Amino acid sequence: MTQLIKVAVTGASGRMGREVVKLVLEDEQLELVAAVAPTAGPVDAGTLVGLGPCGITVSPDLESALRESNADVLVDFTVPHAAYNNTRTAIEYGVRPIIGTTGFTPEQIEELNGQCKSRGIGGLIAPNFSIGAILMMKFAAEASKYLPHVEIIEYHGDQKLDAPSGTAVKTAELISEVREELRQGNPQEKETIEGSRGGYYDGFRIHSVRLPGVFAQQEVIFGGFGQTLKIRHDSYDRAGYMPGVSVAVKKVMTYTGLIYGFEHIMD
The missing domain is CATH 3.40.50.720 (NAD(P)-binding Rossmann-like Domain)
Incomplete structure (x- = not known):
């Protein structure tokens, strides 16, 4: 036994x-x-x-x-x-x-x-124990090799203590392991409201949404000429x-x- x-x-x-x-x-x-x-x-x-x-x-x-x-x-x-x-x-x-x-x-x-x-x-x-979330991170890292322009949006309830989430940070780390730093957006851009472009990480941005009624979601968005790719994971329970x-x-x-x-x- x-x-x-x-x-x-x-x-x-x-x-x-x-x-x-x-x-x-x-x-x-x-x-x-x-x-x-x-x-x-x-x-x-x-x-x-x-x-x-x-x-x-x-x-x-x-x-x-x-x-x-x-x-x-x-x-x-x-x-x-x-x-x-x-x-x-x-x-x-x-x-x-x-x-x-x-x-x-x-x-x-x-x-x-x-x-x-x-x-x-x-x-x-482990920032996340969800099998689906781990696969989302792996897929995002793979996609960033070919579509290096990327932003992360993560959504959690309004009582969450940290921002960005550990999952978002881990996703960013995995992307940065295979993608060289690339400063995205217009080099002349200026935030008229501080923080509106999100947190800066190796050239791309992480956005944290905190609202009641939300459990845990994350979306990784890639942009290329004439196309976008979105990888999203949603947790419900x-x-x-x-x-x-x-x-x-x-x-x-x-x-x-x-x-x-x-x-x-x-x-």
Whole structure:
């Protein structure tokens, strides 16, 4: 019998955290050993997500939960100011971090990569766990080789904390790996309203839309002589990210070091 992967979930009472708890409880290869949410109270994690009692009480403190649970993996969908410290704590306890929170600096990623390697464990920071979104990024990078004039428009709800989104930044990074910097638009253009042309990245622009009623969409638009190409991905439900989270939990057991970007662990 294959040994179960022991999973801890922090941010368990949040919208993404609840989906992760459901995933772990319903996956025959995974075992929920800890759930952390500072304000949820001492509630059963299964009851919290509407699946009935599972025997795991939600803890307010990550460090004690990791110390007592002997977890293999920590899945974190919290907020940027907490995720970095949560990742460091996980690594200190030899727990493999899988982080769906954005906002890490390149220096922080490199530091955490070194810590993972020194402990002999794997880790993953992924701006997006949606298989469709990853394919959108890959297709955009390929298209930019032939249509280098490009802009990104990303749409999220008005409560999102960061702009541009981690997915947009990752898409821009992948495009820049295969496309030389090209300053687009009329060199004489002048913004009459500051910021109207969007954020500048390697010669192209990223636009962030924040509105109530929006979940998560991204459009990458390419322009050429007499034509445009639009690559768009739409997410409608948080459950759409869970197949990717499942893959990540299982893959992180097989390598050493911190990987940035889910595309690097896709088969």
